[in-house]
Amino acid sequence: MSNPSHQSVETHDEHHVVPVSVYIGVFLALIVLTVVTAWVATVDLGAFNFAVAIGIALFKASLVILYFMHVKYSDRLTKMVIGTGLFTLVLLLFITMTDIWTRTWMGVPGR
Numbered sequence: 001m002s003n004p005s006h007q008s009v010e011t012h013d014e015h016h017v018v019p020v021s022v023y024i025g026v027f028l029a030l031i032v033l034t035v036v037t038a039w040v041a042t043v044d045l046g047a048f049n050f051a052v053a054i055g056i057a058l059f060k061a062s063l064v065i066l067y068f069m070h071v072k073y074s075d076r077l078t079k080m081v082i083g084t085g086l087f088t089l090v091l092l093l094f095i096t097m098t099d100i101w102t103r104t105w106m107g108v109p110g111r
């Protein structure tokens with residue numbers, strides 16, 4: 001006799017085993033990208049200095065999130081939570097930047 005209130009819940013007890021070589025490769029990539037970031041800081045790229053530095057930092061952050069935080073092998077819910085957090089971060093940064101971009105519209109008070 002089965003109790004209808006206790007329905008079977010399907011669990012995923014599978015764990016994706018990542019080889020050590022992947023971790024070593026990602027670690028070496030992070031080290032190389034850190035050296036590249038330090039080198040790019042010494043090169044005058046004009047207006048592109050910030051864009052290149054942020055691009056490298058975003059790539060490094062994505063490597064950490066995907067491999068060291070195991071998001072690459074996670075289910076869709078985890079990926080959605082990460083995406084929602086990143087969207088919220090971008091939204092908050094954009095709202096902050098709109099304040100900075102529009103500060104000169106009103107002029108300086110008292111002048």
